[in-house]
Amino acid sequence: MFITNIEAVPGKRITQHLGMVQGNTVRAKHAGRDIMAGLKNIFGGELKGYTELLTEAREEATARMVQQAQAIGANAVINVRYSTSSISAGAAELFAYGTAVVLE
Amino acid sequence: MESLIILVVLTTLGYAFGSVIERRHFASIIAREHLLRNIMCFSARTPPSDIGPVDSQLVGGNVVISIDYFKLIAAALRGLIGGRVSAYETLVERARREAILRMKVAAQDLGATQIFNVKLETASIYNGYQQQTGSVEVYAYGTALIPHTS
Numbered sequence: 001m002f003i004t005n006i007e008a009v010p011g012k013r014i015t016q017h018l019g020m021v022q023g024n025t026v027r028a029k030h031a032g033r034d035i036m037a038g039l040k041n042i043f044g045g046e047l048k049g050y051t052e053l054l055t056e057a058r059e060e061a062t063a064r065m066v067q068q069a070q071a072i073g074a075n076a077v078i079n080v081r082y083s084t085s086s087i088s089a090g091a092a093e094l095f096a097y098g099t100a101v102v103l104e
Numbered sequence: 105m106e107s108l109i110i111l112v113v114l115t116t117l118g119y120a121f122g123s124v125i126e127r128r129h130f131a132s133i134i135a136r137e138h139l140l141r142n143i144m145c146f147s148a149r150t151p152p153s154d155i156g157p158v159d160s161q162l163v164g165g166n167v168v169i170s171i172d173y174f175k176l177i178a179a180a181l182r183g184l185i186g187g188r189v190s191a192y193e194t195l196v197e198r199a200r201r202e203a204i205l206r207m208k209v210a211a212q213d214l215g216a217t218q219i220f221n222v223k224l225e226t227a228s229i230y231n232g233y234q235q236q237t238g239s240v241e242v243y244a245y246g247t248a249l250i251p252h253t254s
């Protein structure tokens with residue numbers, strides 16, 4: 001599965017557009033990580049626990065999008081966009097979407 | 105009175121540690137930006153047509169950076185009179201430059217020299233209590249172009 005955020009794939013031709021595919025995940029904060037984050041909120045600096053959490057969540061959203069694209073017979077997803085939204089105080093939604101296509 | 109003492113102590117700690125962490129982070133960002141300057145980032149949507157044979161792959165980097173207590177108080181005071189909140193400006197700048205650097209490292213690992221259609225996404229992560237901004241996340245992503253080695 002080929003993933004890109006530009007509209008065309010250099011050196012390849014798109015033979016078929018299959019429409020939009022998407023994947024999302026909602027993740028809540030880990031209580032243990034939150035205690036560390038509370039301390040970091042006083043001193044500043046990077047919250048590594050949250051960085052990892054959001055990386056994992058984004059990978060999962062991408063994987064779900066890819067799964068959907070495979071289900072409809074695509075071999076690439078182009079024009080991929082990511083979006084993040086805070087749903088409530090302790091949870092965030094990660095969302096990935098793009099256009100499923102068939103490359104020759 | 106006790107709460108005032110706690111506030112003063114937290115603000116002082118935040119200022120002392122926060123400014124050291126920020127200064128070190130900026131020094132590290134500048135040093136790594138210099139090392140990775142051969143990887144070029146473009147916000148152009150498509151690469152030029154004469155780019156030659158390349159492979160492309162989506163790369164990204166993210167970072168979550170927390171505010172410190174001094175910044176929180178400084179921003180709250182600034183909120184009363186309006187104007188530039190420079191305490192937050194540097195926070196978001198650090199996060200953006202760090203995210204771009206991590207994206208560049210991911211591109212370098214693939215042997216890429218250029219990244220096209222770079223998008224930056226910023227999200228604030230709130231603390232439950234009082235809904236103040238606790239930290240900011242920046243995700244930078246783009247399409248890395250990997251020249252054919254043959």
